[in-house]
Amino acid sequence: SSKGNLNFNWRLIMAPLSIMDYIVVHELAHLIYPNHSKDFWKLVESFIPDFKKKKEWLRVNGYRLKI
Structure with missing residues (x-):
């Protein structure tokens, strides 16, 4: 959030x-870069080198995360 809180669905x-790891790192990176700039993605990649695979997994499978 704008107050620096992390909220997860x-x-x-x-x-x-x-995928949880990727999402947590993604949200933590927003505390430093409140956007999706090149520097933001470099930071994410420094912790999750295969972040593009995780991002794609979410795009393809995210809708399945329901009861």
């Missing part, structure tokens, strides 16, 4: 752990 608990 409850559906995240149904995602694979590697």
Whole structure:
């Protein structure tokens, strides 16, 4: 949030752990870069080198994270 809080959708608990890691790193990176700039993605990549695969997994499978 604009106050520096991290809020996660409850559906995240149904995602694979590697996807959870990616989402947490993604949100933490927003505390430094409040955008999706090149520097933002470099920071994400420094922690999750295969972040593009995780991002694609979410695009393809994100809708399945429901009861």
